[in-house]
Every structure is written in C-alpha cells, then in structure tokens.
Amino acid sequence: MAPIRSSKFRHVFGDPNRKEKCHDNIRLTKNAFDSNLAKSNGKYVSLNWEASGGGSFAVIPTHEEGKLPDRFPLFDGHKGAVLDTDWNPFNDDIVVSASDDGTIGVWEVPKDFSVYVEYGDLDDCPDVKPLKFLKGHSKKVGHVGFNPVAENILASSSLDNTIKVWDIESGEVLYTLPHPAMVTSFSWNYDGTKLATVAKDRKLRIWDVRNEKILSEGKGHHGAKGSRVVWLGDNDRVLTTGFSLISDREMALWDVNDIPKGPIGDFRRLDPSSGIVIPHYDPMTSIVYLGGRGDGKIVYYQFEDDNLYDLFAYNSTSPQRGLGWVPNRSLDPHKFEVAKAYKVHEHMIEPISFKIPLKGVDMLSDVYTFQESTTPAMSAAEFKEGKTSRPLVNDWRGVYENQKTEPIVAPTKQGKQEATPAEPKVSQSTEHESKVPETASKQAAVEIDEKKTDSKSVLPEKSPKVELEEKKLPEPSTSSEEIAALEKAENQDSNKVLHSDGVKDFLAKNSESGADEEQRDDSDHNSIWDSEEEVSKPKHSPQPVASNDISETKVSSASPEDVKESTAVSTEKTTTTTTTLSNDASSEGEKDQVNTDKATIAALVNTVELLTKRIEILEAGQKA
Known part of the structure; x- marks a missing residue:
C-alpha cells in the first residue's frame, strides 16, 4: 500500500x-x-x-x-x-x-x-x-x-x-x-x-x-x-x-x-x-x-x-x-x-x-x-530540424474569467533552473543565532520597563544593582572556626525567633496592612496572571526576582554596601509575601498552609540577619 x-x-x-x-x-x-x-x-x-x-x-x-x-x-x-x-x-x-x-x-x-x-x-x-x-x-x-x-x-x-x-x-x-x-x-x-x-x-x-x-x-x-x-x-x-x-x-x-x-x-x-x-x-x-x-x-x-x-x-x-x-x-x-x-x-x-x-x-x-494551451510551441518543420521547446500554457485566471490570454512557455519545475550559489547555510544560521539573544534581551527589557510603569508591584521601584565585576578583597581576619561558631549561635537564635511573641505580632500587624495593598493590586494581577490558573503560575514575571540563595561567590564579588541593599530588599519582599498569603487564606487547610509559610519566612528573616553579620565581618576584614 x-x-x-x-x-x-x-x-x-x-x-x-x-x-x-x-x-x-x-x-x-x-x-x-x-x-x-x-x-x-x-x-x-x-x-x-x-x-x-x-x-x-x-x-x-x-x-x-x-x-x-x-x-x-x-x-x-x-x-x-x-x-x-x-x-x-x-x-x-x-x-x-x-x-x-x-x-x-x-x-x-x-x-x-x-x-x-x-x-x-x-x-x-x-x-x-x-x-x-x-x-x-x-x-x-x-x-x-x-x-x-x-x-x-x-x-x-x-x-x-x-x-x-x-x-x-x-x-x-x-x-x-x-x-x-x-x-x-x-x-x-x-x-x-x-x-x-x-x-x-x-x-x-x-x-x-x-x-x-x-x-x-x-x-x-x-x-x-x-x-x-x-x-x-x-x-x-x-x-x-x-x-x-x-x-x-x-x-x-x-x-x-x-x-x-x-x-x-x-x-x-x-x-x-x-x-x-x-x-x-x-x-x-x-x-x-x-x-x-x-x-x-x-x-x-x-x-x-x-x-x-x-x-x-x-x-x-x-x-x-x-x-x-x-x-x-x-x-x-x-x-x-x-x-x-x-x-x-x-x-x-x-x-x-x-x-x-x-x-x-x-x-x-x-x-x-x-x-494547457491550444497554441503549439513549434511547427512540424522546426521539430524535424531538431528544435526543442517546452509546451505553451495559459494562466488559469484567463480561463476562470473567460478572457483570452497570451500563452507563455511553461515555466521550469522548481529546482531545475540554474541558480547562483547561495551563501553557506552554516554562516547564515550562525549570524541568525547571534542576533537572537540580542533581540530577545531587548524585548525582555521593554517588557520589564512596561511592568515597572503600569503595574503596582510589591517590590520597590528601584531594584538593587549588584555589580558583577570581580573585586579583589583582602582576606578577612576572622577565622573559619569563629564563623562556624557564629553560625551555630545564629541557628539557635533563629529557633527562638520563630516562636517569639514579637515575630507573631509583627506578622499579624503586617497582614492587616497587606490586605489593602493586595486589593489595590487586583487589577494589575488580572493582566499578568491567567484567571483560570493558580497564582503560583504566572504568564510573565513583572520584575526579575533576585534569588534568596546567595552563594559565597556572589557575596565575595560584591561590595558590602550592595549586599546590605540586597538583603533589605529580600526582607521587604518576604514581608509582602507573608501579607499576601495571610489574605488568601479562606479555609482551614489554607490557614495551616499559611502558618507553615510564616515559619518558613521567619527562618528566612533569621538567615538575612546571619548574612548581615557576615557582611560586618567582611567590612572588618577590609578595614584591617
């Protein structure tokens, strides 16, 4: 078959x-x-x-x-x-x-x-x-x-x-x-x-x-x-x-x-x-x-x-x-x-x-x-003389409109005509590929600018600018044993912070103020999120979100002032996220989920404080 x-x-x-x-x-x-x-x-x-x-x-x-x-x-x-x-x-x-x-x-x-x-x-x-x-x-x-x-x-x-x-x-x-x-x-x-x-x-x-x-x-x-x-x-x-x-x-x-x-x-x-x-x-x-x-x-x-x-x-x-x-x-x-x-x-x-x-x-x-045309391409005498020609044809539009059109020689089948050599495909594709990232980055930049202008984002208007150029910093005077002891102490403090009354009051206070903020953002969320999807599945991200996992390499390659600014932004973001989750809780299952998220956020706050202390150590090393 x-x-x-x-x-x-x-x-x-x-x-x-x-x-x-x-x-x-x-x-x-x-x-x-x-x-x-x-x-x-x-x-x-x-x-x-x-x-x-x-x-x-x-x-x-x-x-x-x-x-x-x-x-x-x-x-x-x-x-x-x-x-x-x-x-x-x-x-x-x-x-x-x-x-x-x-x-x-x-x-x-x-x-x-x-x-x-x-x-x-x-x-x-x-x-x-x-x-x-x-x-x-x-x-x-x-x-x-x-x-x-x-x-x-x-x-x-x-x-x-x-x-x-x-x-x-x-x-x-x-x-x-x-x-x-x-x-x-x-x-x-x-x-x-x-x-x-x-x-x-x-x-x-x-x-x-x-x-x-x-x-x-x-x-x-x-x-x-x-x-x-x-x-x-x-x-x-x-x-x-x-x-x-x-x-x-x-x-x-x-x-x-x-x-x-x-x-x-x-x-x-x-x-x-x-x-x-x-x-x-x-x-x-x-x-x-x-x-x-x-x-x-x-x-x-x-x-x-x-x-x-x-x-x-x-x-x-x-x-x-x-x-x-x-x-x-x-x-x-x-x-x-x-x-x-x-x-x-x-x-x-x-x-x-x-x-x-x-x-x-x-x-x-x-x-x-x-x-097919009713006009011959050659006479019998020309055929006997050895002449060769393709048949004559008419455009179908003339037949459709019932109009007489002049016949033309049938065009050659695609691929049979001799053509000038084209540029190598490899070089064309390479040139194309080199242009794609540039175009994509420009489009992404335009989208980010539009989001900054049109939407009321919970993030601050000015994102922290972190310089990625490598800076050769002097070795810190604090030893690795001191840093390990400091981390252990901070972990113990974080457990206390998670269960302290001050943190609970802080979260409750911010959840009340965050309700008004979330209501104002509903119109903007409708244009960014799909109404049939959960909030956790965005179509487009209005702002590039910085990662919470800050590696040792990133910390060492940035100035202490920049890292302080970044940690401040992270703290503000975690607070806003907490308020959003509090307002979205409408059932008992959702409230339990919010409580779990609150604990996670509190741990993140403690991590930020730990990073702040590390920055102070780095500053001390620079001064030394």
Missing part, C-alpha cells in the same frame, strides 16, 4: 452526473483490443463504435446530453474496426483514428456538427469522410498519440512491432522505432522529444525519437498480460501498470535515466483483478489516476519526491469498459474541477468530475496554476 500523508488534494472526490446529463443509447464496439475506447478534448468525445461492416467511430459534442438518436452521422471510411482515436491538442476539430486495416485516418469535424439532426429517411443520414489516410504500417494500428509540443506530429504503434512518427499534414513518416514485440502502450515526454514504450517482450524502453535510438531499457512487469506507461509530466519519471507472475495488478515508478536498475521502491501491488489498468497523469496537480477495466473503482495518488501518496478513491457499482480523460484546459474552475473523465459503460458514457472542496474562489490559486 502506498504511503498516506496530509495534502491539499487529500479530499478530492469524484462527482458523477445524473443520467439525463450522460450520453445514453451508445453502441460500443465489441472488439477486444486493449485501448481506452474513448477520447475527449472537452469539446467532443470520440468513441469506438459498433457498426455493420466495421470501420466507424462516433463523435459526440459534450454539450449534447441525454439519449442519443438511433441514427446519426458517424465517421466512416476504414475497412476494418477502429481500435483507437486521439484529438489534435492544437485544433479541437481534428481527430485521428487507428484501424484494424493498418491505416490511420485524419478527420475534421464539420462546422456546427450535431448528433440531433432529424432526417426524413435514415438512409439519407450522411456520414463524415476522412481528409486523408496515413499508410505505412504493414499490420493493424493499435494506438495513436499526438506530440504535446509540435504541431501535426503524431506517433502510432502497430502489430508490425514498430512505432512510427508522422507529419500528418504532409503524410510522411519521419521516424521509425523498431521493437522485438508488439508495443502495448507509449507516452510522450513533456517537451515531446522522447517516447516511453512497453511491449509484449515485457521490457520498458526510453527512446530519443529524432535520433531513433534507445536511451535506456530494462525488464518491466513480469506478468504476460499487457502493460501501460505514462510519462509523469515535467519529470524524469514514468509510471507503468501491469501484472505480476501470479496475475495481480501492480504499478511501478521508474527513473528514465536508469531503467536497468529497476523500479523506484519496487513493484506495488494494487489488487488481484484481471482488467487492464488505465493510467492518467495531470501535470497541474501532480495527481495520478488509475482506472481498471472491468471494475468501478478509480484510485488516485499524489506524485511527489519519488513517492505516490494515497489520496482517495472513486467507487461505483457499475464497471467501466474504458476511460477518456479531458485536458486540464477544459476544466471548469468555477466548479472546482481538478480532473474530468468520460467513463464508458456498456450503453452509456458518463462524465465524472473530480473536484476539490474549497471554501471560496480565493483559494483557487493554491490549486490551479497553468493550463
């Missing part, structure tokens, strides 16, 4: 039409030759027809819907059954046909052609005759396909094991590509200079058409049934469908420059059905569509980075005998169409629109890019 991922085409869906919008009452050919049976250019649909004596096909204008009359003009002239048709991409009224009689017919659809013409006598219904026949193959012609870039250049495959490239205007054979077995499918590349072919010898070949030589070839699908091939747009990749040794349907992706290496990612099994899989690729959306003959499912994948990602599948209970895909220039952006196919039933042709659900026309530019 192909991988799945998120994609803007993930929800493309098939939208079938009602029966009255279909083309009913068709007489499909009973010939079993492997072809699509139908082709469409958006204006017409051509269909291999079952006629007495053979040699006919039908052309149906796409806007003439409903039940077809029992008799209408057919395109008749071949002596054998019509096996395949194709429309000129640069002239909507020119169609060619491949026949069992070994010839290729060139036809022009009459002006104002219609199938709904009433005739007094059915025998008086005139059929359309060909402009010319192209003769060169010695056996039946199975497939025909126009060059996507050059005007009037056509390729055809035959059971004589050759592919011939024609100039249909002059009728001459330009190039012949011999094969050891019958060709079952071929596909032009994006600029019309190469052909990919698969044959009954189970090999895939890439041809340089104008030099008539093989560029790369290798073993394809292992099954004996016929394979199909399609070139994946402006890529050096082709997709093949075929069968495994146990007759399971499968597909494979190939690098055209290295066919002998085998498929990219090996062969991918589809299902055990026996019908030929008809592939179609849309270069605008990079979507591959696979429809199997004999079943009602059409699956589609997005091609990207040498992977085919599963998108979705269109399912129907009615099996399809063939599929004819329209060029993307015939899609309707107003209906959000990304593809359209004519599904051939036994007695009906059903148009199926593949659409993408969008919220509005503003999102169309994310889906539509360029659509």
Whole structure:
C-alpha cells in the first residue's frame, strides 16, 4: 500500500452526473483490443463504435446530453474496426483514428456538427469522410498519440512491432522505432522529444525519437498480460501498470535515466483483478489516476519526491469498459474541477468530475496554476530540424474569467533552473543565532520597563544593582572556626525567633496592612496572571526576582554596601509575601498552609540577619 500523508488534494472526490446529463443509447464496439475506447478534448468525445461492416467511430459534442438518436452521422471510411482515436491538442476539430486495416485516418469535424439532426429517411443520414489516410504500417494500428509540443506530429504503434512518427499534414513518416514485440502502450515526454514504450517482450524502453535510438531499457512487469506507461509530466519519471507472475495488478515508478536498475521502491501491488489498468497523469496537480477495466473503482495518488501518496478513491457499482480523460484546459474552475473523465459503460458514457472542496474562489490559486494551451510551441518543420521547446500554457485566471490570454512557455519545475550559489547555510544560521539573544534581551527589557510603569508591584521601584565585576578583597581576619561558631549561635537564635511573641505580632500587624495593598493590586494581577490558573503560575514575571540563595561567590564579588541593599530588599519582599498569603487564606487547610509559610519566612528573616553579620565581618576584614 502506498504511503498516506496530509495534502491539499487529500479530499478530492469524484462527482458523477445524473443520467439525463450522460450520453445514453451508445453502441460500443465489441472488439477486444486493449485501448481506452474513448477520447475527449472537452469539446467532443470520440468513441469506438459498433457498426455493420466495421470501420466507424462516433463523435459526440459534450454539450449534447441525454439519449442519443438511433441514427446519426458517424465517421466512416476504414475497412476494418477502429481500435483507437486521439484529438489534435492544437485544433479541437481534428481527430485521428487507428484501424484494424493498418491505416490511420485524419478527420475534421464539420462546422456546427450535431448528433440531433432529424432526417426524413435514415438512409439519407450522411456520414463524415476522412481528409486523408496515413499508410505505412504493414499490420493493424493499435494506438495513436499526438506530440504535446509540435504541431501535426503524431506517433502510432502497430502489430508490425514498430512505432512510427508522422507529419500528418504532409503524410510522411519521419521516424521509425523498431521493437522485438508488439508495443502495448507509449507516452510522450513533456517537451515531446522522447517516447516511453512497453511491449509484449515485457521490457520498458526510453527512446530519443529524432535520433531513433534507445536511451535506456530494462525488464518491466513480469506478468504476460499487457502493460501501460505514462510519462509523469515535467519529470524524469514514468509510471507503468501491469501484472505480476501470479496475475495481480501492480504499478511501478521508474527513473528514465536508469531503467536497468529497476523500479523506484519496487513493484506495488494494487489488487488481484484481471482488467487492464488505465493510467492518467495531470501535470497541474501532480495527481495520478488509475482506472481498471472491468471494475468501478478509480484510485488516485499524489506524485511527489519519488513517492505516490494515497489520496482517495472513486467507487461505483457499475464497471467501466474504458476511460477518456479531458485536458486540464477544459476544466471548469468555477466548479472546482481538478480532473474530468468520460467513463464508458456498456450503453452509456458518463462524465465524472473530480473536484476539490474549497471554501471560496480565493483559494483557487493554491490549486490551479497553468493550463494547457491550444497554441503549439513549434511547427512540424522546426521539430524535424531538431528544435526543442517546452509546451505553451495559459494562466488559469484567463480561463476562470473567460478572457483570452497570451500563452507563455511553461515555466521550469522548481529546482531545475540554474541558480547562483547561495551563501553557506552554516554562516547564515550562525549570524541568525547571534542576533537572537540580542533581540530577545531587548524585548525582555521593554517588557520589564512596561511592568515597572503600569503595574503596582510589591517590590520597590528601584531594584538593587549588584555589580558583577570581580573585586579583589583582602582576606578577612576572622577565622573559619569563629564563623562556624557564629553560625551555630545564629541557628539557635533563629529557633527562638520563630516562636517569639514579637515575630507573631509583627506578622499579624503586617497582614492587616497587606490586605489593602493586595486589593489595590487586583487589577494589575488580572493582566499578568491567567484567571483560570493558580497564582503560583504566572504568564510573565513583572520584575526579575533576585534569588534568596546567595552563594559565597556572589557575596565575595560584591561590595558590602550592595549586599546590605540586597538583603533589605529580600526582607521587604518576604514581608509582602507573608501579607499576601495571610489574605488568601479562606479555609482551614489554607490557614495551616499559611502558618507553615510564616515559619518558613521567619527562618528566612533569621538567615538575612546571619548574612548581615557576615557582611560586618567582611567590612572588618577590609578595614584591617
């Protein structure tokens, strides 16, 4: 199974039409030759027809819907059954046909052609005759396909094991590509200079058409049934469908420059059905569509980075005998169409629109890019001279607004254009990283300044400024034994302080005065704290809070005056915190927590006093 991922085409869906919008009452050919049976250019649909004596096909204008009359003009002239048709991409009224009689017919659809013409006598219904026949193959012609870039250049495959490239205007054979077995499918590349072919010898070949030589070839699908091939747009990749040794349907992706290496990612099994899989690729959306003959499912994948990602599948209970895909220039952006196919039933042709659900026309530019143009990029003479060009395309906005726009040469696929070397990525990232801390620090400074101005902080307006520059101080005269004895004495004093009546009175007095202070700060706290979170989870800190753990290094690197100022701030902060906790206590559990916090704060006060005495020792050492 192909991988799945998120994609803007993930929800493309098939939208079938009602029966009255279909083309009913068709007489499909009973010939079993492997072809699509139908082709469409958006204006017409051509269909291999079952006629007495053979040699006919039908052309149906796409806007003439409903039940077809029992008799209408057919395109008749071949002596054998019509096996395949194709429309000129640069002239909507020119169609060619491949026949069992070994010839290729060139036809022009009459002006104002219609199938709904009433005739007094059915025998008086005139059929359309060909402009010319192209003769060169010695056996039946199975497939025909126009060059996507050059005007009037056509390729055809035959059971004589050759592919011939024609100039249909002059009728001459330009190039012949011999094969050891019958060709079952071929596909032009994006600029019309190469052909990919698969044959009954189970090999895939890439041809340089104008030099008539093989560029790369290798073993394809292992099954004996016929394979199909399609070139994946402006890529050096082709997709093949075929069968495994146990007759399971499968597909494979190939690098055209290295066919002998085998498929990219090996062969991918589809299902055990026996019908030929008809592939179609849309270069605008990079979507591959696979429809199997004999079943009602059409699956589609997005091609990207040498992977085919599963998108979705269109399912129907009615099996399809063939599929004819329209060029993307015939899609309707107003209906959000990304593809359209004519599904051939036994007695009906059903148009199926593949659409993408969008919220509005503003999102169309994310889906539509360029659509195929009806203007050729070169003439047949230029093609024979060896000229190479990308196809011409039109901006989709012109199609959407129904305005004629000048075609342009299709832009190269991203990543193929030569570009000047960029600066090394390492230096760019290093420069970026060096700028980030500076920017972040500036933003933090701005936030702190705003908090100082707007909020009524419980901290003093001026934070203690501690110089971090190292100062070489003289060694204190007090010994380590004296300091240890002093710490022990102070610890004993702190226990007395925690339980003294003076501290309790002090805390109670400050808790009453802190209630008013907390009420004034409520408006500021709402802008700083999340109303749904506890007070202990701030979004932003209004002031950088100094740590209560003052290490020996910090004390020794600061002047005694600075440390005194810092300890004074710490004392004031602890007092304010105590008042806040006292006012927040509204239940018995909270009161117990407040009492515990009071004891902790008292211990902190005692620690501050201890630090003060240490500072005095340092001052004494400096004076000494």
